Amino acid sequence: xxxxxxxxxxxxxxxxxxxxxxxxxxxxxxxxxxxxxxxxxxxxxxxxxxxxxxxxxxxxxxxxxxxxxxxxxxxxxxxxxxxxxxxxxxxxxxxxxxxxxxxxxxxxxxxxxxxxxxxxxxxx
Amino acid sequence: xxxxxxxxxxxxxxxxxxxxxxxxxxxxxxxxxxxxxxxxxxxxxxxxxxxxxxxxxxxxxxxxxxxxxxxxxxxxxxxxxxxxxxxxxxxxxxxxxxxxxxxxxxxxxxxxxxxxxxxxxxxxxxxxxxxxxxxxxxxxxxxxxxxxxxxxxxxxxxxxxxxxxxxxxxxxxxxxxxxxxxxxxxxxxxxxxxxxxxxxxxxxxxxxxxxxxxx
Numbered sequence: 001x002x003x004x005x006x007x008x009x010x011x012x013x014x015x016x017x018x019x020x021x022x023x024x025x026x027x028x029x030x031x032x033x034x035x036x037x038x039x040x041x042x043x044x045x046x047x048x049x050x051x052x053x054x055x056x057x058x059x060x061x062x063x064x065x066x067x068x069x070x071x072x073x074x075x076x077x078x079x080x081x082x083x084x085x086x087x088x089x090x091x092x093x094x095x096x097x098x099x100x101x102x103x104x105x106x107x108x109x110x111x112x113x114x115x116x117x118x119x120x121x122x123x124x
Numbered sequence: 125x126x127x128x129x130x131x132x133x134x135x136x137x138x139x140x141x142x143x144x145x146x147x148x149x150x151x152x153x154x155x156x157x158x159x160x161x162x163x164x165x166x167x168x169x170x171x172x173x174x175x176x177x178x179x180x181x182x183x184x185x186x187x188x189x190x191x192x193x194x195x196x197x198x199x200x201x202x203x204x205x206x207x208x209x210x211x212x213x214x215x216x217x218x219x220x221x222x223x224x225x226x227x228x229x230x231x232x233x234x235x236x237x238x239x240x241x242x243x244x245x246x247x248x249x250x251x252x253x254x255x256x257x258x259x260x261x262x263x264x265x266x267x268x269x270x271x272x273x274x275x276x277x278x279x280x281x282x283x284x285x286x287x288x289x290x291x292x293x294x295x296x297x298x299x300x301x302x303x304x305x306x307x308x309x310x311x312x313x314x315x316x317x318x319x320x321x322x323x324x325x326x327x328x329x330x331x332x333x334x335x336x337x338x339x
Contacts, residue, residue: 007289007291007292007309008291008292008294008295008305008309009291009305009306009309009310010291010309010312010313011309011313063295064291064292065292065293065294065295066292067132067291067292067293068292068293068294069293076296080294101130101289101324101333102128102130102312102313102315102316102322102333103312103313103316103317104316104322104333104334106331106333
């Protein structure tokens with residue numbers, strides 16, 4: 001699994017689709033995005049199971065949301081916390097972790113050569 | 125050489141960018157394009173102090189709050205623009221200010237541009253009408269500002285732009301702020317795609333995202 005993270009509107013999906021030579025249909029079949037929202041209502045104990053399920057995808061994309069001031073609202077604080085923890089669990093399970101900033105990739109884990117992944121294309 | 129330096133508040137990005145510009149050398153004049161509007165005495169005093177500091181380092185300062193395309197640069201100049209976040213905010217929110225005229229023209233400019241690329245550039249999440257509208261504004265304005273940056277590039281030897289990493293605090297913002305974030309993100313990506321060197325500064329340390337460092 002390739003885990004792609006990075007700031008809001010950084011071009012994460014656009015980057016990974018181009019890197020893998022994916023069409024929209026490939027993305028829909030093999031990828032999931034905004035997984036920070038899936039973590040929102042879960043407890044810490046529920047997160048590993050979610051991470052396991054997501055890890056079966058070829059590509060998982062999350063947006064970094066933990067960079068601002070800690071929210072005053074407890075529910076918001078909890079959502080942000082869950083998003084961060086989920087990202088760590090996904091990075092553990094991933095073969096490749098890429099942080100995209102300004103549309104540019106930075107490999108935090110795994111091989112920089114993604115070409116082998118092209119076999120995941122739906123029409124192959 | 126075209127360089128984009130990105131970083132969060134007080135990350136050391138300005139200092140890095142300045143040292144980068146000094147390391148580029150060359151015979152041409154050093155120009156600093158300042159984008160922060162001097163609102164109030166405190167800001168004016170701070171700006172005056174910064175002017176003096178940069179003069180000591182051999183920079184001539186040009187004030188430019190919006191319409192960067194109108195700036196004329198001396199030949200062979202080595203230019204530092206700081207920062208893109210301010211320039212984008214002035215362009216987007218500056219319509220009511222006495223100096224501003226281009227903000228008010230935005231709707232017409234939108235109509236005259238090509239269809240917005242926002243969806244293609246950042247995913248395909250479902251968008252309601254209002255969100256799509258802010259996408260249009262961001263896309264149109266980012267096209268124009270990027271073209272103005274191109275105009276600056278074509279006039280000088282080296283252009284270094286400092287921009288802001290303000291995208292890691294979630295998306296629970298009021299509509300206008302999200303429009304601003306989209307605008308700045310689109311600009312960052314457009315400029316990064318055309319840059320020779322892209323550096324993210326973290327704790328004062330450069331992380332090279334593209335190209336090779338000169339200093």
